[in-house]
Ligand SMILES: *[C@@H]1O[C@H](CO)[C@@H](O)[C@H](O)[C@H]1NC(C)=O
């Protein structure tokens with residue numbers, strides 16, 4: 001098979017990525033060489049905004065089969081899943097003085113428990129169930145001893161005293177520089193965000209615009225698995241991955257009121273190799289937002305709405321040079337969102353958004369189901385016309401069905417100076433809600449339509 005003789009970078013990555021997944025559960029696989037391979041495959045070790053774009057989407061049945069087998073550990077020969085080690089140290093926050101009575105400030109107890117867990121190989125930090133721990137902002141810093149697990153069974157609730165956030169107004173729970181971390185447990189992370197929403201300039205226009213904390217941030221970290229958690233009512237963004245590598249996020253339930261401002265579900269910045277699966281996100285802003293420096297982002301089996309939909313960008317704000325490449329959204333259901341799948345860039349930027357695939361997506365009553373907006377402008381004063389733009393290229397929309405809340409179901413508003421290149425619509429069937437024919441608006445786009453496509457762009 002040619003693919004094996006000349007491994008494609010995506011192929012190489014997938015193997016590495018999956019061996020990471022497998023080895024996480026199967027400690028018989030020693031020292032997965034993903035760091036080394038990762039650097040070799042991508043040609044950079046540190047965060048770099050201006051990386052070349054290697055990623056292309058491959059659809060090869062044998063290849064897929066191979067990946068699935070890898071997933072099931074049939075190839076790595078690792079069958080003893082679930083029999084992980086006997087010698088794990090359990091660190092319970094209650095043993096460090098946490099009360100979990102919803103009123104006591106448990107911040108210090110959590111800091112001490114973290115110190116302890118971080119310093120022990122294979123430790124498990126446990127937050128007991130049926131209790132609510134009130135916490136001020138905390139940074140869980142690494143590096144730690146390998147293979148730390150955080151099990152959140154109970155509820156973590158944010159302090160809603162805004163003066164507690166004076167030192168760092170951007171983060172509530174921050175994991176910084178932690179490698180090989182598993183966060184799980186079925187518990188709840190509650191950002192208790194009401195006070196922040198009320199004081200947002202988007203709600204009260206007389207107030208100045210200020211940042212609010214992200215509930216859960218993973219920063220400068222590698223080999224992360226985050227699963228089975230409820231994250232709700234964040235002060236602003238719910239979960240952020242920033243400058244992280246090799247991430248699996250699955251079975252997350254993220255909820256906030258539809259009118260809560262800037263409460264993005266999952267925000268991805270400068271992150272490589274991230275896979276988000278089987279998650280439901282209902283908030284007041286983007287379901288998933290993917291911004292500059294992110295590469296190889298896969299989202300599968302995602303349910304969104306209400307909210308603003310799945311978004312790449314915004315990119316190119318304030319004339320910045322931004323790159324995003326290798327994004328696949330496969331299997332999503334969006335209902336009542338303001339956008340479905342969106343790429344948004346400001347005029348005047350540079351860089352690119354490339355190799356993007358949106359497929360197998362069902363929309364119900366979405367205001368802009370398919371949209372590329374290269375004239376994005378989120379300022380009070382209108383943005384003036386500029387000659388540079390973030391290049392949008394190689395974007396495939398395949399098997400997208402359902403209804404639009406407006407009569408324009410497909411909108412490509414691309415840059416005059418940098419038209420969108422190699423955009424493909426394949427098997428698209430979008431109608432206006434209530435059985436009306438929808439329209440497509442297409443400006444400055446190099447487009448191919450394959451199979452049944454409705455609505456179609458008017459001939460240019
Ligand atoms: C940590 O996990 C990796 C796989 O992710 C494994 O190879 C390694 O042996 C583990 N280390 C310890 C100390 O358990």
Ligand SMILES: *[C@@H]1O[C@H](CO)[C@@H](O)[C@H](O)[C@H]1NC(C)=O
Pocket residue numbers: 318
């Ligand atoms: C825009 O970019 C310039 C130059 O890089 C910088 O000095 C300025 O602070 C930026 N403005 C905003 C609003 O980010």
Ligand SMILES: *[C@@H]1O[C@H](CO)[C@@H](O)[C@H](O)[C@H]1NC(C)=O
Pocket residue numbers: 336365367405433
């Ligand atoms: C569709 O969305 C619009 C607003 O976006 C709303 O007014 C309308 O009730 C929704 N229709 C259905 C059938 O949900």
